[in-house]
Amino acid sequence: xxxxxPDAASEVPEFPVTRPDSCPFDPDEIYARLRAHSPVSPVRCxxxxxxxxxxxxxxxxxxxxxxxxxxxxxxxMHMLPSYDGRxxxxxxxxxxxxxxxxxxxxxxxxxxxxxxxxxxxxxVQRITDRHIDAMLAEGSADLVRDFAxxxxxxxxxxLLGVPYDDHGAFQRDSEVLIGFDADEATRDAATRRLEGxxxxxxxxxxxxxxxDLLSRLIVRGKATDRPPTVPELATLGVxxxxxxxxxxANMIALSALVLMADQERTAALRAAPDTIGTAVxxxxxxxxxxxxxxxxxxxEDVTVGATEVAAGSWLVAAIPSxxxxxxxxxxxxxxxxxxxxxxHLAFGFGPHQCIGQQLARIxxxxxxxxxxxxxxxxxxxxxxxxxxxxxxxxxxxxRSLPVVW
Ligand code: HEM
Numbered sequence: 001x002x003x004x005x006p007d008a009a010s011e012v013p014e015f016p017v018t019r020p021d022s023c024p025f026d027p028d029e030i031y032a033r034l035r036a037h038s039p040v041s042p043v044r045c046x047x048x049x050x051x052x053x054x055x056x057x058x059x060x061x062x063x064x065x066x067x068x069x070x071x072x073x074x075x076x077m078h079m080l081p082s083y084d085g086r087x088x089x090x091x092x093x094x095x096x097x098x099x100x101x102x103x104x105x106x107x108x109x110x111x112x113x114x115x116x117x118x119x120x121x122x123x124v125q126r127i128t129d130r131h132i133d134a135m136l137a138e139g140s141a142d143l144v145r146d147f148a149x150x151x152x153x154x155x156x157x158x159l160l161g162v163p164y165d166d167h168g169a170f171q172r173d174s175e176v177l178i179g180f181d182a183d184e185a186t187r188d189a190a191t192r193r194l195e196g197x198x199x200x201x202x203x204x205x206x207x208x209x210x211x212d213l214l215s216r217l218i219v220r221g222k223a224t225d226r227p228p229t230v231p232e233l234a235t236l237g238v239x240x241x242x243x244x245x246x247x248x249a250n251m252i253a254l255s256a257l258v259l260m261a262d263q264e265r266t267a268a269l270r271a272a273p274d275t276i277g278t279a280v281x282x283x284x285x286x287x288x289x290x291x292x293x294x295x296x297x298x299x300e301d302v303t304v305g306a307t308e309v310a311a312g313s314w315l316v317a318a319i320p321s322x323x324x325x326x327x328x329x330x331x332x333x334x335x336x337x338x339x340x341x342x343x344h345l346a347f348g349f350g351p352h353q354c355i356g357q358q359l360a361r362i363x364x365x366x367x368x369x370x371x372x373x374x375x376x377x378x379x380x381x382x383x384x385x386x387x388x389x390x391x392x393x394x395x396x397x398x399r400s401l402p403v404v405w
Contacts, residue, residue, distance in 0.1 A: 015043035015053060015316060016292045024389055025258060025287060026333060027320035031055050035325060040307035043316065051295070051314035052307065057325035057345065059305045060317040065350035069296040069315060070097050089195075091228065091235030094243075094352060101351065104236060107220055107228065108355055111213050117358040120155065124366045127154050132374050140381060143401040147371070148253035149245070152363050156244035159359075160237060161212025162201065170194055174242045178394045191238070198237035202230050213240075240356070247289055248360045250390070250397025252367045255283045257401060258335065259368070260379055269337055270372045279337040280364045285344035286335045288320035291396035294348060319345045377405040 017028035034041050034055040043053045054063050063069055072088060072095055088095035093104040110116075128151055135141040153171065157164040173190035176182045182190070202214055209215035214237060221227040228236070259266045269279055294317045302309050309315065322345045324332040329342065347354035354360070371378065381402035390397045 012042045012044045012050060015045050015051065019391065025254070025335075027288065027291070027318075027324060031318060031321035031324065032326075035321060035327075040304050040309070045314070045316075049314055051316050052304065052309055053293075053316050053318055054304055055318045055321040055325075056305065057322040057328045060319070060322040060345060061349050063296055063304060063315055063317045064294065064348060064352070066296075066302060067098070068298065068300040068302050070299050071095055071101070071352055072097070072297050089191075089231070089235045091232030092239065093236060094239060103224075103226065104228070104232070105351070105355070107217055107224070108236070110220070111216065112355050112358060114358050117362055120159070120359065121362050121366065123158065124151070124155055124363055125370070127151055128366050128370045129374075132370060136375070140402070140404045143256055143403045144249070144253045144398050145400065147367070148256070148398075148401070149249045151252065151367055152245040152248035152360075155359070155363060156241060159213050159244075160240060161205065161210050161214050162198075162237075162241060166197070170197065170241060174246060177242055178246050179392065181392060194238045194241070195231070195234045198241070199230055199234040202233045202237065206230070243354075244356055244359070247395050248363050250289050250395050251284065251287065251360070251364055253398040253401050254287050254289065254396070255280075255364065255368055256371060256378070256403075257380075257384075257398065258283065258287070259372070260403075265335075265337060266372065269368075270376065273369045273373070275338065276365045276369050277361070278339070278341055280361055280368070281341045281344065282335060282337050282339045283364070284346035285323045285329070285339075287396070288323045288346055289396045290319050290346070290348075290394070292316070292394060293318040293320070294352075317345075319348070375405045378403055379405065 013030075017030050020026055020029055034053065039054070039056040039059055041053045041055070043051055045051050054060055091104065093101055093108075096104070131147050131150060135146055138146075141147065149171070153167055154164055156162075157167060162170075173194050176186055176190040177194075202218070205212075205215045206218055209219065214233070217228070217233060217236070221233070259269070269275065296315045296317065298309050298311050298313045298315065300311050304315065323329070326332050329339075343349075347357040347360075381404045384398075384401070388399050388401070390399060
């Protein structure tokens, strides 16, 4: 049951807020005012419930590590206009708390170590080169369709052991899940199709294990006190498949747009490709593609900053705001690809911090350096229309990016 915060009145601003027209990479200007004057501020979400919008970096970190704040609403779903308050499916790790969450995270964590992810770098490079070869042969491209989307999609398919030939179907369903427009029935149908698809694949792997992540999860699970069920593994597989390509794809496309916007900055990066690690961290901070932030639910009374938040309240940890907090980042609205890395919040923080972050970093580093090196004259084929930007999706990004070189 959602408890309204005491000052919930008709004046409460609507959330999510919109981006300014001046720059497609900046979050709403309201965040700077909120950080200064009302860092934990009442808002109303599209699903109708009231929430506290938490805008300062420090408070966001404390929200994301406080065990009294539940992740049941994580994935921003409760912000959607159609949310009906149901419990998450078992296996939906991102929405589970405490030991329920830790049990699944323990199962996965060994698959996503820095070492294991680094071992994938040559394969990411091979996939990237293949797509650039195809683009160069064509003479022009839609950088989203031909580059940003297929690379992480192929990588996660290879890792999981999902046949890439099926990607057309799961790509459509995955877009429904991260979009803002579909009603609950459409979302449910997409989830069921994806879980059904992964469920069948897992059943095949149970009978005949392969050298892939899903097979290894089954084996590792069997050695635990409570082996995961097929539906749990299917939900986990869907989460990895969707989370594993959508955010990275959007980051690749937006980053390419940022780079094309300033040739001087791009030339500097091209001349010093070994600085790509630092540049990618800055792009992650600056773009903050998880644009509506992360939702948490107070299971007890808590104090956030100086604000008392009652049990039963919702909180939104506004990642794009925390990543532009002037108390932590000097000149936060300026992109500086040589900025000394500080822990940004693009991958979240605390027990649910992105498990695929190392893979995302490698994909971004390889995709961007290869693009800069092999397609030096890359530029927009035409000015981008407003409709090219995903203003209504949980993950900010581009629908298409027509380029020439
Ligand atoms: C640039 C790309 C990415 C961004 C910006 C991103 C962002 C995030 C964020 C903010 C969270 C925290 C959610 C929360 O606290 O409620 C998260 C969790 C998660 N991400 Fe990512 N992610 C990216 C790429 C990936 C990739 C490549 C994978 C998989 C291969 C992945 C899998 C996951 C999973 C499974 C979780 C849930 C972790 C848990 O609940 O313990 N992500 N991600």
